[in-house]
Amino acid sequence: MQQLKENLIRHMKFFCLECGTRHCGARGEHQAAEYMVEYLTGLGLPVICEEFPTRGWKFENFEFYNVTKNITIVGASACFFSGSIDWEGKLLFIRDDQVNDLSALNVAGQVCFIKYIHSVHSHNRIAEELEALGAVAAIFVSSGLAADAKVVRSPRLQRMGVATTDAYGTYHILDNPDDTYRLHIKACSFNQMSKNVIVRLGKGDKKGVIGGHYDTAPLVQGANDNASGTATVLELARLMKDADLDMTLDFVAFSGEEYMEKDVPMGSAAYVCQHRNEDIRWLLNIDGGGDAFSKRFIRIGLPEKLPKLNHSIDDVVYTCEGGDNGPFCKAGIPAVWPSCRPYLGILHTAFDSIEHMNYDLMTKHAIEAYNILQQLVASTN
Numbered sequence: 396m397q398q399l400k401e402n403l404i405r406h407m408k409f410f411c412l413e414c415g416t417r418h419c420g421a422r423g424e425h426q427a428a429e430y431m432v433e434y435l436t437g438l439g440l441p442v443i444c445e446e447f448p449t450r451g452w453k454f455e456n457f458e459f460y461n462v463t464k465n466i467t468i469v470g471a472s473a474c475f476f477s478g479s480i481d482w483e484g485k486l487l488f489i490r491d492d493q494v495n496d497l498s499a500l501n502v503a504g505q506v507c508f509i510k511y512i513h514s515v516h517s518h519n520r521i522a523e524e525l526e527a528l529g530a531v532a533a534i535f536v537s538s539g540l541a542a543d544a545k546v547v548r549s550p551r552l553q554r555m556g557v558a559t560t561d562a563y564g565t566y567h568i569l570d571n572p573d574d575t576y577r578l579h580i581k582a583c584s585f586n587q588m589s590k591n592v593i594v595r596l597g598k599g600d601k602k603g604v605i606g607g608h609y610d611t612a613p614l615v616q617g618a619n620d621n622a623s624g625t626a627t628v629l630e631l632a633r634l635m636k637d638a639d640l641d642m643t644l645d646f647v648a649f650s651g652e653e654y655m656e657k658d659v660p661m662g663s664a665a666y667v668c669q670h671r672n673e674d675i676r677w678l679l680n681i682d683g684g685g686d687a688f689s690k691r692f693i694r695i696g697l698p699e700k701l702p703k704l705n706h707s708i709d710d711v712v713y714t715c716e717g718g719d720n721g722p723f724c725k726a727g728i729p730a731v732w733p734s735c736r737p738y739l740g741i742l743h744t745a746f747d748s749i750e751h752m753n754y755d756l757m758t759k760h761a762i763e764a765y766n767i768l769q770q771l772v773a774s775t776n
Contacts, residue, residue, distance in 0.1 A: 399630055400758040401480035405436075406626035407757075409747040410609070411616040418475065418613040419651055420451020420587050422608030426624070428607050431592045431648055434629060440636055443593040447665035449651050450454035450550035451587035452476050452613060457581070461567070462538060470564035472542035473557070473580045474535070475613045475654055475678035476549060480556035482506055482531050486568065494521055503529030506556075508568060512536050512546075516657065518534075521548035522557055532578055538564050544613040548654045548691055556580045589650040591662045594632045597640030600674045601775050605631055605768060606643045606663060606680035606719055608652035616754050619689070620737065620742050621652075624681035627761045631681075634765060639760040642676075642775050649719055652682075653743075663719035667726050676775050677701060678723040681764055683734040685757030686747075690736050697722050697729035702774040704767055708733060731771070733764055 409430055414423035428444070434528045435442050452475055459471040462483060488506040489497075494509070494517075507520060519537050532555055537543040542561045556578065559567065568576075589610070607624030611617030623647050632646040649662035656673050660668070667675075677700075683689075695701065696715035715724035723730045735756065741747045766768050 396657045396758065399761060400754055402630055402633070403739060403761060404754055405625045406646040407618065407749055408751065409626060410622035411618050415613045415616060416614050417609060417617065418451060418452060419449045419589050419610060419654060424589065424610055428590055428592055431609070431629060435594050435632065438633055440594045443447065443595060444737060445593060445666065445669060446553045446588040446661060447651070447660060449587060450476065451585050453583050453585065454614060455581040456483055458577070458579040459564070460577040461571065461574050462577050464571065464750060468560065468567055470542055470560055472544050472580055472614060474544050474547040474559050476483050476552050477557040477580050477582050478552065478554045479581045479583060480532050482498045483575065483580050485573065488572060488647055489682060491691055497521070497524050497528060500547065505530055505634065506532040506534065508534045509534045510537065511678055512538050515518050515548060518547045522547050522549055523551055524668055526555040528554060531704055532558065534558045536558060537745050539672045539742065540746050541744035543743045545653065545743045548652065548656065550584065550656065554583070567704065576662055590678060591650065592648040594646040595634060596632070596638070596644045596646070597642055599642045601642040602649040602673055602675045602776060603642060603679070603771055604644060604647060604675060605679045605681070606647040606649055608649040608662065608719055610650045610653050610769050612653045615743065615745055616748045619683050619686040621682050621735060621748050623684040623752065625682060627681045627764055630761060631765060631768060635728035639698050640772070642772065652719055656675070661719065664722040667722040671726065675728050677729040677771055678720065678728055679764065679768055679771060680719050680730055680732040680734060683736060685752045685754065685762035686737040686741070687751050687753040687756070688738050690738060691760065692734055693735055694720065694732040694734070695730070696724040698726070701731065702770065704731065704770055706733070706763055706767055708763070733759060733760065733767060
């Protein structure tokens with residue numbers, strides 16, 4: 396157990412402090428993949444990398460400034476796939492009752508402040524329509540403790556700037572609607588190849604998949620979501636490397652989960668597509684495990700295809716929704732997702748950092764995942 400804890404800490408430090416943000420196209424995404432390949436091959440494990448197309452994003456700098464008050468808006472951030480802009484002027488406020496008829500507004504050349512919070516898909520649609528109508532940028536409101544750069548994440552945006560404000564930034568703008576603001580973003584999107592990093596153990600046509608995504612929301616460490624799960628997948632592969640298996644186990648570090656879109660494949664969707672003709676019996680999804688102020692839960696998709704699992708987690712939800720479970724369940728493959736969900740709204744924000752991790756809890760969660768894995772393997776026939 397002590398070795399497990401030490402290894403988890405080692406992985407976490409590299410992912411969070413050396414790599415930092417690991418969103419698609421970031422330097423940290425490539426660093427993390429290289430680190431995993433080096434660690435796993437160093438254990439003598441066979442490693443396979445499978446590439447798939449994504450839309451990468453390069454971010455350089457951001458500033459949102461109240462020129463009238465001579466104040467920087469601290470609770471603000473660029474959003475995923477934002478383009479570059481330099482703009483100064485007054486904001487155009489768009490109400491909830493106006494978002495379904497944007498063409499009736501004079502948005503060309505404007506920076507639009509969207510005065511409500513809906514789903515990511517609604518935000519994506521609004522951003523895409525505003526870009527088509529000639530808007531310079533759009534600013535959306537985050538619902539968590541800090542600015543969430545994922546509240547918009549449309550890879551179809553070509554030029555428009557996209558930003559977000561947290562509660563502090565939002566109230567500042569609402570209290571000073573007639574002030575002049577300056578918005579500067581230097582960023583760009585590009586087509587690229589991301590990769591899934593796979594360790595394949597055992598033999599036989601029957602297969603189980605143990606996965607966790609190593610990419611992050613943009614501009615954050617993503618400690619709980621999901622450096623913790625990635626580190627656990629690495630250690631589960633280490634713990635199983637000498638097992639006598641009469642089935643195949645794929646331990647997969649997925650990329651591309653954090654900009655999950657209805658029509659843009661994630662790494663897990665690419666994996667399911669590439670291996671769709673194989674006899675995959677189940678997915679054990681490790682996504683989130685160890686935030687110091689969190690609640691443990693387990694999601695199970697298609698439970699009728701799984702054995703009754705023994706575990707110590709009280710909160711059980713039967714659903715196919717969420718993260719990397721989705722593509723597997725859609726393909727008829729049952730999925731088990733043990734996780735630690737932070738009580739506070741820290742996911743996809745700067746608060747999801749290594750300083751807020753509890754390594755005793757993370758180690759306990761990894762052991763729970765290992766026990767569930769043993770049961771899934773034993774039940775596969």
